[in-house]
Amino acid sequence: MLAFALRRLGVALLVALTVSLITFSMIYVSGDPAIAIAGEGARAQDIEAIRKFYGFDRPISVQYYDWLLGALQGDFGRSYHMRQPVSEIIFSRLPTTMALGAAAIAFALILAIPLGVLAAVRPNSIFDRFALTLAVVGQAMPSFWFALTLVLWLGVYWRLLPITGSDSWQNFVMPAIALGYYVTPAVMRLTRAGVLEVLSADYIRTARAKGLRPPTVLFKHALRNAIIPVVSLAAVQFGFMLGGSIVIETIFQINGLGYLAWESIQRKDLPTMQAIVLVLSVIYVLLTLLADLLNAFLDPRLRVA
Secondary structure, three states: OHHHHHHHHHHHHHHHHHHHHHHHHHHHHOOOHHHHHHOOOOOHHHHHHHHHHOOOOOOHHHHHHHHHHHHHOOOOOEOOOOOOEHHHHHHHHHHHHHHHHHHHHHHHHHHHHHHHHHHHHOOOOHHHHHHHHHHHHHHHOOHHHHHHHHHHHHHHHOOOOOOOOOOOHHHHHHHHHHHHHOOHHHHHHHHHHHHHHHHOOHHHHHHHHOOOOHHHHHHHHHHHHHOHHHHHHHHHHHHHHHHHOHHHHHHHOOOOHHHHHHHHHHHOOHHHHHHHHHHHHHHHHHHHHHHHHHHHHHOHHHHHO
16 A cells, blocks of 8 residues: 555656646746736836846746745745735635535535436436436536526525625535536446446345345445545546636635636736646645545555556
8 A cells, every 4th residue: 555655646746746837837828927017018127127026037947946946835926916925815715715615526426426326226217317317417507607597596586695705604505506516417427337337246246145135235335336436536526626616706706716816817917826726736636646545445456556
């Protein structure tokens, strides 16, 4: 298990390093960052002063080394717009996005796993058709359209939930549903396929032949093995939710990293955009690493793969 964990950790570090290179290059994608900071109509001497002040006149390799060293210490520079350390801004809003992502993945798992199990236990039944229909609708419906529909009915017409803000848990209900429903079909279909495959295995037939009760066979023997790929998918989807929450947070005006990313794009706040991409990418890599380790713990066969 230790060797497997070290191998996975090495891969995760390489991926994180690659992400840092791509993230650092973002600042030069749109052209000269000194011109972007100075704005249109700025004088040449002002642009040159900004270039020297922020160190853009140094070799790119030196800039990357200094930026990476600072990022490892939690220093992402200062926001061009807010004039504050980027790390303070990021980590003040990160808990909001994490809470939204956790609520969304919890909603998806609570809805998808029971539906997937029920559809696998009763294939080609009305329950199976309902689950597959729900999956098709979820994959075809854009999350922003679903979010606006929830706002219209639950917020405007029925006035059951607040539309904007992040002051109480009620503010997270509609965003969590809108964000979680988007990944529900993938989790549900994977659960259904996994349970169907496991139920046809020899050891399940042996357990039934011994006279074990159907719930015991299903939950103690079948579901434990069928749920292994769902763990990896849930971790990946959770990281995807954190990165893709910009639309949902913007619609509901939740002061998380997604809304901050939208604000930074509007203001061309490059250091903040860099930090958001790097932090969310590292979280995604860590979640994938934890999912691999958990799967190896649940299934020892994966350790030698």
